[in-house]
Amino acid sequence: MSIRVDYRASLSLVGTVLKYLTVPLLLPVVVALLYGETVAPFVLTIAVTLLAGGGLERLAPDPDIGPREAFLMVATTWLAVAVVGTIPYLVEAHGIPGLLSPIHPDSTLGNPANALFESMSGFTTTGATVLGSINVTDHTYGVMIWRQLTQWLGGMGIVVLAVAILPELSVGGAQLMDAEAPGPGIEKLSPKIAETARVLWGAYFAITVVEIMLLYGLDLAGMAGPNMDAYNAVAHGLTTMPTGGFSPQARSIEAFSAAVQWVIIPFMVIAGTNFALIWRALSGSPEKLWNDTEFRGYLGAMGVLTAIITGLLFTGGFATGVPEGATFDAAYLTEQAAALTGSLEPSLRHALFQAVSIVTTTGYASIDFDMWGSAAKYALLFGMFVGGSAGSTGGAVKIIRWIVIAKTVRRELFTSAHPEAVRPVRLGGNALDDRAVRGIMTFTLLYLVVFFLGAFVLAIDSTRVGMEFTVLELISAAASTLGNVGPAFYRLGPMGGYIPFPNTSKLFMVGLMWAGRLEILPLLVCLTPEYWRR
């Protein structure tokens, strides 16, 4: 291990990923053709991607990477893909000099900081947006489907990262992800990452197709509300499985019927579940689901939050007024409060939808939850730290870590009263490796510190340019971007967006989304001198 990092091999593999990106870029090309739009933004993106990818691949013709190179490859991939992903947004706003005039020159994504924010938000499946107008009529269908597609592609990457790469790197306790599977471990699921990817992507693709068909079926049955059509069915199918949350509707899932909201809920739940577990359940062992400690904890967390929020909404726990600059008005507040107070179905539906949406870090909204009272809003803020399951596309801390932490506290209490006793932390019958437990605690503390400091940076940066965000806005923006959730509160709420921030803050949040998606440590590892030495 006294060899230097083979960064050429890492970058060569990033080049390969870029080259593969040209295949899904054919979808927006097809959509553009269907709607009679220019395909130029995507052809240019394909060209740049092929050139950059090919160039990087030449750095090492036959790359063979070890764990250290994997850190660099993983960190660089998300950045490279996000940068390339800005091209369609920039071309739509600015055109191509001498070749194509601007298509929508008013697009907020013409600002490169905004374009990078939207692209990173897509590929990290965060779903925070800086789109000024979220409407296909103010953009091309091609660009809007590209925005959705970045999340679906990001989700594919995350599935492989979470199930096959991070556990191998044994970082932040990710090796624990599979501790409960005494049968075929994930390493036996497929001896190679590529094989694992093929298997999991099959399930990912199949579930996406089922959701699109259900949504379109509701539309055909006339049960989906006026805004659903084939385009919207595809668009939302692409952003559920990656727990993404981008919607081409300005009012997110509120734009559709209660039936659509009920249908989307189980798909969000699936998206936040460990994919290795899903694969096993689909492979004929559904009982593995109910025997899984994390899965039970995951359902339990969402269940408790749902019960609390339902109670709050049912008993009228809404905002007592409309703050200046809010994304809702008095009429909306009155109407929604009247519709929910004392009515079980809508209270339960919106409580369940939002609890699931936030805990899984999807970020869809079935209602402008900023008009909820402080307690219900706090429940969502709290949920932003829970996170989905390990091995899923969900972000934030993740349920399994909280379970291990709870068990570690229990052990500390026991050994305090009985110092002579030795008691390992157990999960599903297996004693956990101390190194993994330490990794989990270290990651969680680091996550919380980065969150606290991140909000601090946003506070100082906005003050620097003479802007005043509320402390809640600052806290929720940091929590939501670091946790890859999407919406925050007040002006940054589900019906608002991140446009008000200065560009420097947006670029900082690009970093938070990136770091959060990679579970922070792999990114930090690449920044230590020890990584590059020896």
Add this chain to the structure above:
Amino acid sequence: MSIRVDYRASLSLVGTVLKYLTVPLLLPVVVALLYGETVAPFVLTIAVTLLAGGGLERLAPDPDIGPREAFLMVATTWLAVAVVGTIPYLVEAHGIPGLLSPIHPDSTLGNPANALFESMSGFTTTGATVLGSINVTDHTYGVMIWRQLTQWLGGMGIVVLAVAILPELSVGGAQLMDAEAPGPGIEKLSPKIAETARVLWGAYFAITVVEIMLLYGLDLAGMAGPNMDAYNAVAHGLTTMPTGGFSPQARSIEAFSAAVQWVIIPFMVIAGTNFALIWRALSGSPEKLWNDTEFRGYLGAMGVLTAIITGLLFTGGFATGVPEGATFDAAYLTEQAAALTGSLEPSLRHALFQAVSIVTTTGYASIDFDMWGSAAKYALLFGMFVGGSAGSTGGAVKIIRWIVIAKTVRRELFTSAHPEAVRPVRLGGNALDDRAVRGIMTFTLLYLVVFFLGAFVLAIDSTRVGMEFTVLELISAAASTLGNVGPAFYRLGPMGGYIPFPNTSKLFMVGLMWAGRLEILPLLVCLTPEYWRR
């Protein structure tokens, strides 16, 4: 260790503590006599304390306790003392039936929940208040000095708890507190807790006297502002060393001159320093101060926060408006903003005063910091989690734990890149025991979880009674009471108080103050079945 907990021995020692409480109760008796007030509230308290203390002592005539009994004794002591401490407040409001008519029947402390809140806030040196009118003319001098004295007494208890008891219990990593002292360890400072207490209380008493003399000296020199007198000098002397923060002035330290504010700052810094370290420095080894990692980190944390806040205030980072119900008005905002913007001394003074006050968890205010902008307020919210040094009267997480966590993250990054390497976490040249590192991480995570859940409980409880607090109020109230800081934000800010909360929330915060003061784990240990079994 298969013996049951000897709870009689624990309670017997609690009885001894109660009996000793009668000695300091002579101070309010003297003050009442000086001001020609009735001594009845304190005579009754002395009688009850003697009776209860004597009764508890009879449970075990010659108590000999081990670590397990120490947990119970420590947890029970703070509760018992806080309950007894309510008597003067209740008697002032209600009188004694048939003996004494009510003295100040309008006192908010006539409400038992308020009285317990104020008493626990005193003995835990939190400094959060539910006094409706903080003014000696609306209370007796005796009761007001009792309120101050509860903090000074609480501080005496905490010094012994932090330096001599918690490290022995090896809970939450407290055994680390002294890892850097290769010379005479704390256990050699004095072979018995009683001896340790005698030594440290000597320093505690001496420093308190010096502060009182300095404050009164400023008054005699006419440099202390109109509100300072001997009574106020004593009152503030009693609440600085315990990092308490109670003041008999409604506007806290803003009531005094800049000179008084400058004088109080170094005493808060001393109060937040490890008392074992202070004792060594005073015993002829002042160089130990500068060689101490925690002390350097402690000064560094306050320095960085001060620099940031000074910059924010100097450049005009104040609130952009006066929210309804705020504790400041537009005239105050305009006047203070004009006085601070572009003026270095007041900007630096208030920034330093508040950074030191919050990080040490004293909670004094030199200004209504609620009129600061979000960034400066967030800096204080952030500071509430930093905490003072281990072995001091400061609360919250404490600097040494953050230092160990930072080093643990560094180690995790290193071992991620070099999995074959073994690298212990080092502090001041010594490798730290893994069990201590684990205890520190467990405590810090538990602290943050209790904070998040605590704010959630406050949110739900206030909604239950139809009240609406902002999320910032809820978060800061939980952080401030759990961290034993005192003031929070907005209505609960330094010029406000905790009166708006429903009684249930106040009792819950009594629990947060109690848990925070005991570093959570010793309290939780007593609540596990394993503690009582075997």
